[in-house]
Amino acid sequence: MSDQSTRLWNIFVDSFLPLLKAGVLFTIPLTLISFALGLIVALLTALARLSDIRVLSGIARFYVWIFRGTPLLVQLFIIFFGLAHVGIIIDPFPAAVIGFTLNVGAYNSEVIRAAILSVHKGQWEAGFSLGMTRMQALRRIVLPQAARVAVPPLSNSFISLVKDTSLAASIALTELFGKAQQFTATYYEPLLLYTEAALIYLMFSTVLSFLQARLERRFDRYSAR
Amino acid sequence: MILQMTNVKKAFGRHEVLKGIDLTLNKGKVLVIIGPSGSGKSTLLRCMNLLETPTDGQLSLGGVSLDFAGGRKSAKNAVLEIRKRTGMVFQSYNLFPHRTVLENIIEGPVIVQRKPVEVAKLRAIELLRKVGLADKADAYPHQLSGGQQQRVGIARAVAMDPELLLFDEPTSALDPELVGEVLKVIRELAAEGMTMAVVTHEMKFAGEVADQVVFMDNGLIVESGSPDQVLKRPANERTRMFLSRLTDTK
Ligand SMILES: Nc1ncnc2c1ncn2[C@@H]1O[C@H](COP(=O)(O)OP(=O)(O)OP(=O)(O)O)[C@@H](O)[C@H]1O
Numbered sequence: 001m002s003d004q005s006t007r008l009w010n011i012f013v014d015s016f017l018p019l020l021k022a023g024v025l026f027t028i029p030l031t032l033i034s035f036a037l038g039l040i041v042a043l044l045t046a047l048a049r050l051s052d053i054r055v056l057s058g059i060a061r062f063y064v065w066i067f068r069g070t071p072l073l074v075q076l077f078i079i080f081f082g083l084a085h086v087g088i089i090i091d092p093f094p095a096a097v098i099g100f101t102l103n104v105g106a107y108n109s110e111v112i113r114a115a116i117l118s119v120h121k122g123q124w125e126a127g128f129s130l131g132m133t134r135m136q137a138l139r140r141i142v143l144p145q146a147a148r149v150a151v152p153p154l155s156n157s158f159i160s161l162v163k164d165t166s167l168a169a170s171i172a173l174t175e176l177f178g179k180a181q182q183f184t185a186t187y188y189e190p191l192l193l194y195t196e197a198a199l200i201y202l203m204f205s206t207v208l209s210f211l212q213a214r215l216e217r218r219f220d221r222y223s224a225r
Numbered sequence: 226m227i228l229q230m231t232n233v234k235k236a237f238g239r240h241e242v243l244k245g246i247d248l249t250l251n252k253g254k255v256l257v258i259i260g261p262s263g264s265g266k267s268t269l270l271r272c273m274n275l276l277e278t279p280t281d282g283q284l285s286l287g288g289v290s291l292d293f294a295g296g297r298k299s300a301k302n303a304v305l306e307i308r309k310r311t312g313m314v315f316q317s318y319n320l321f322p323h324r325t326v327l328e329n330i331i332e333g334p335v336i337v338q339r340k341p342v343e344v345a346k347l348r349a350i351e352l353l354r355k356v357g358l359a360d361k362a363d364a365y366p367h368q369l370s371g372g373q374q375q376r377v378g379i380a381r382a383v384a385m386d387p388e389l390l391l392f393d394e395p396t397s398a399l400d401p402e403l404v405g406e407v408l409k410v411i412r413e414l415a416a417e418g419m420t421m422a423v424v425t426h427e428m429k430f431a432g433e434v435a436d437q438v439v440f441m442d443n444g445l446i447v448e449s450g451s452p453d454q455v456l457k458r459p460a461n462e463r464t465r466m467f468l469s470r471l472t473d474t475k
């Protein structure tokens with residue numbers, strides 16, 4: 001019994017740093033890059049959906065429909081294995097970035113669209129009455145107010161993404177979860193190693209929740225009417 | 226002449242709200258628009274700065290002329306030009322809640338007129354002093370009373386040096402005891418020669434500031450003239466009924 005605990009302890013110690021390293025080297029950059037690019041995609045998609053130009057809003061609606069209506073794992077498989085089969089070979093990391101960006105972009109576009117629509121029409125009109133263009137009113141007046149509404153749901157989607165990046169293990173990316181799978185194959189200790197991976201994810205998302213709370217407080221300087 | 230409207234019509238879908246408005250307003254004059262609810266007063270005012278696009282007729286403002294006949298679309302630049310030459314004060318203030326009072330006032334001059342921030346700030350502080358809010362420059366709108374917010378709204382519009390200032394029921398959202406402080410500011414602007422078009426239900430105030438009163442009913446100007454003519458000796462039956470109903474409820 002004590003032999004067994006010593007063995008488990010040693011596996012834990014041996015695997016902890018490599019797991020953490022996989023998290024810091026892959027999970028976190030994958031999350032940050034995909035989320036940042038996803039935000040740009042989301043904003044452009046939201047604006048396209050709100051635009052008067054039919055074709056533009058149609059394309060945006062189609063994109064959101066596809067990426068919200070199909071499983072993320074299947075999207076990743078199509079981008080990595082599917083495209084490779086027709087000669088478009090993308091490395092695991094960029095393939096994962098593309099997949100997560102498009103997926104999170106589709107979801108967040110709806111968040112941003114709703115946030116923009118939540119800003120009172122009178123705010124646009126106040127901007128227009130000063131002679132602002134649509135772009136100026138959007139940037140100066142509407143988006144800052146929409147941001148305040150969008151930050152909590154966007155933070156949720158960010159924390160979800162941290163955890164969803166574990167799906168990248170299935171397209172040959174040895175991020176945190178992939179690394180845990182490798183260790184498991186060596187040591188046959190799935191309970192210990194997967195729990196350990198879970199703890200590291202928990203650590204990441206706890207730190208991020210803390211940052212989220214601070215960000216929300218910063219946006220709370222003025223209160224809505 | 227600052228404003229000229231000829232046969233201006235506005236329909237929302239099949240519902241015609243303005244049915245052919247002819248109106249002129251000279252520099253330094255105050256036009257007061259009265260009429261029952263739903264008669265099209267706000268729509269008329271909003272057509273003056275093109276927050277609503279007329280579906281027919283001509284509009285000329287400070288030398289910029291637009292023709293809307295046949296549902297014609299106007300050039301974006303002309304629309305922006307007209308908006309730069311007009312200011313608007315809203316019933317619900319519509320201050321920017323994420324910006325301080327000072328930032329609200331310099332927003333237009335800095336972003337639209339591209340004035341240096343320091344120049345815009347000096348002017349904003351001068352305007353705040355004028356509306357009696359010099360000490361509120363760094364407050365956020367939600368920290369102010371309705372009357373104070375509306376005075377900031379007026380300062381924000383005046384900061385653009387508009388050729389025409391539009392007011393849509395500027396005191397309707399206010400508690401009765403706060404109405405006076407806002408009307409006082411508008412009276413002072415009138416005395417300084419600001420050209421204004423004001424929609425209001427404050428008949429006493431209308432009688433004092435107006436050079437010209439128009440009574441609207443059902444999308445048309447039914448009666449137009451000096452405040453004495455329209456408010457004291459209305460020729461039209463509907464005007465008379467509207468005014469008597471107002472005094473009844475007072
Ligand atoms: N955006 C819109 N879409 C459809 N109908 C509208 C719109 N804006 C105004 N209307 C209609 O136009 C008519 C005139 O409205 P308007 O707001 O100009 O009246 P008003 O004279 O300002 O009334 P009040 O004294 O109540 O403010 C009303 O029947 C109103 O329902």
Ligand SMILES: [Mg+2]
Pocket residue numbers: 266267268393
């Ligand atoms: Mg109205």
